[in-house]
Amino acid sequence: MNTDNTTGGKATAPNRSRDDTAATRVVLVADRDPTVTDDIAAVLRDSYTVRSAYDSADALASLDPDVSVALLDTEMAGLSPRRVLERVRTGSVDCQVAALTDEALDLDASAFDEYLVKPVAPDHLVETVDRLSRRATYRTTLEEYYQTASERATAAGDRKERLDDRLAELDEQLDDVFVSFEGSEAYDAALRELDVDSC
């Protein structure tokens, strides 16, 4: 099965499945070195739908609401963190962004959620993407939970009942992800706002 959906051929914009499994979650990989991009994509393809982008235009074009995790080369020409993050966290795009770098980053001073020093060991890569993917799921589910609760506040009758059912489902999904968070990480996953000005 070819799960790749590269930017050029935007074949299917899959229907956002509400209770999506890992395989339907989309990871965007963009490194200035096509070999690095392909190697990373190959590792992740077992568990995720992967989009590979080889230049900044493709990478930016690929950032749509389906993407839950983006791995981006900090040195790619034209792909400044500012441009990326202005797209992410605006409108409906709300994905976790990890920097592909040559050296460690101070995350508090950067606009990224995480960083990966190249070359990335496959185990560490998968572990990091899994964690970021859980954070992305928690964030988007929580946003929908809020929207639904807000809608329910003025609903009545059948509509309120339907919304109550939906809330119960979302609550369960949130609990499922919450158990994987340690300590206060859930607050960070739920509420962290990346500061575009710090790019």
Add this chain to the structure above:
Amino acid sequence: MSTTPDEDRGSTEMPSNVLLLAPSIGEQGDEVCRELLHGTGQRHHRLIVTCMESPRQRLAACADHEHAGEVTVVDVETAARSAVAASADSAGPTDAVVEHAPAETDLVGLGDVIDRHLTRLSAEGETAVCFHSVTALLQRADEPAVFKFLEVLTSTVERADAVAHYHVNPDVHDPETVRTFEVLFDSVVDLRTANVADE
């Protein structure tokens, strides 16, 4: 006063998270607060989060001096009630541990502080939490952010096997706002009607 536990929580005698609709600073709210904090007699530790009132005011309102367990207060400072006022206020003996969270603390930072104390206290024994208040929090951050913060906090309380109640002044919010927040709690106690409703 009695509260009705959630159906699927039938095994515990008290719901984990209770929203307390208390019209304004008044004795009835404080009385119910004391009851929720100390009522069962089995809860050994108290964690009090206060925003508008100083730690001493809050302790005076809801602490039970007969009680032997440990009391920790997280003082969420506001620009109007700064550290200076807080330190003047803390003159005189109090047995409580007080941690001050500066006015510029964001919700992630506040979650971090609360989580640290909740983890510590609940590792030592059963813990009851008073959160005073949702109304004050809505003055610091927008509604979606506060909603998400409380979803994480209520999950954390449940995970720690603690019980918590959250004060809100329904008179200063749109009824829609209060109804939106209701879904986060196991039970809602409305002191305007002295009605105890199951969420």
